[in-house]
Amino acid sequence: MEDEEQTLQKKHQLMLERLSARHQTRLETLKPDPSDSSTTSAFLSRFNDSKKSIAAQIESSADPSRLPDISAAISDLEKFVAENSYLLPSYEIRSSLKTISDLKQSLENLTSQLIPKKKFSFKKSKPTKTQIETRIPQPDTVSVPEKTTSYTIRDSPGFRHKQNQVLVQNFKGSEIGEFTISDLDSCEVKLIGCVNALFFNRLKKCKIYAGPVVGSILMEEVEDCVFVLASHQIRIHFAKRSDFYLRVRSRPIIEDSDGVRFANYCLKYEGIEEDLAVAVLDEETGNWANVDDFKWLRAMQSPNWSILPEEERIGDVDLANSNLSTS
Known part of the structure; x- marks a missing residue:
């Protein structure tokens, strides 16, 4: 019984390897000429420059007002990966997405440090009207703003x-x-x-x-x-x-x-x-x-x-x- 299961597992693995190889071959046919500015090397150069810049901002930032700018920079980098993903080998896509995930986690850690959550308190006090409005999102807070389309x-x-x-x-x-x-x-x-x-x-x-x-x-x-x-x-x-x-x-x-x-x-x-x-x-x-x-x-x-x-x-x-x- 174990021999049959091992045989089936081997066949399944071989099938996945064949499919992956076939898919990678299709990806290779889609690559542009090396002289094109959108080649993998050009992508990696720009990606790494942006990654280093964002990482440096996270490392040095002590101002909570800078957090939205860092978040926007990560968002732009993620969009850059998405728009160029069809030119890249699958391993470069996975590596880039892992880097972005790590940057997001670093930003989340920084946010927790600069904007700590309030500690629990047993003290009770009647909230003011201003506090209620701040705590409960009002309709104009969640509405979609005027569109500023950036996609082409x-x-x-x-x-x-x-x-x-x-x-x-x-x-x-x-x-x-x-x-x-x-x-x-x-x-x-x-x-x-x-x-x-x-x-x-x-x-x-x-x-x-x-x-x-x-x-x-x-x-x-x-x-x-x-x-x-x-x-x-x-x-x-x-x-x-x-x-x-x-x-x-x-x-x-x-x-x-x-x-x-x-x-x-x-x-x-x-x-x-x-x-x-x-x-x-x-x-x-x-x-x-x-x-x-x-x-x-x-x-x-x-x-x-x-x-x-x-x-x-x-x-x-x-x-x-x-x-x-x-x-």
Whole structure:
């Protein structure tokens, strides 16, 4: 019995190695010419310079007013990784994301030192009106501010300017590095297989079901949508009243968003377990529930996001009957 189990484990490991090698070969074909400014070496040079600058700020800062600037610098660095992930080998992506995670933890430690939590006290006193207003977020505190869009629409394969359609894309056997979905209204999108990066812009009343993303997902201006996504990192900007079913290796980031809810990944299709393994997303981390709101710096829970109640979640989404569609 043990021999059979060992044989099965070896076969499974060989299969994962073949899939990983095939995926890495696809990544290599996507690399630009070495003279291009977006090569891996150019990326690493800029990334390391930014990392050292942020680390130095964290090390030397003793002023709480500097914390938002450091947080913004980390956010910009994370966006830089996301926008270049389709050019990078998978190990460079993982290394960069680990560095960003370490910087976030260092910033969190610094925040705890500079803004310590108040100690528990048995002393009771009647709170003033000002104290109540400070402690309880008022409606104008959590509303989404006027938009200051910084993302650009990607010139890449994708679905654009569609309404009331079902759109299906199968990445298996393709060499698509990144995929853009923008300006959709009341559409259902099904993405099968692995892709290196996903970009979403200006979506309303859409349902998005996507297989694993090797790198990052960037999203801006989505409203009344449902997303089922798996990636190493996801950044959500200007989202309203939308639900996210995620599997993600780092903490999801939201900015200028409200009414967003989160639950665990629930997608199925033939071969998804292999795709998740190739993307190094086969393990559930639970990070879908650990959301960072970059525009909410108070110690209390951000009012802009919540956990989606069990009774309101959709069931497993199976894409088995999806047919390939063109973009």
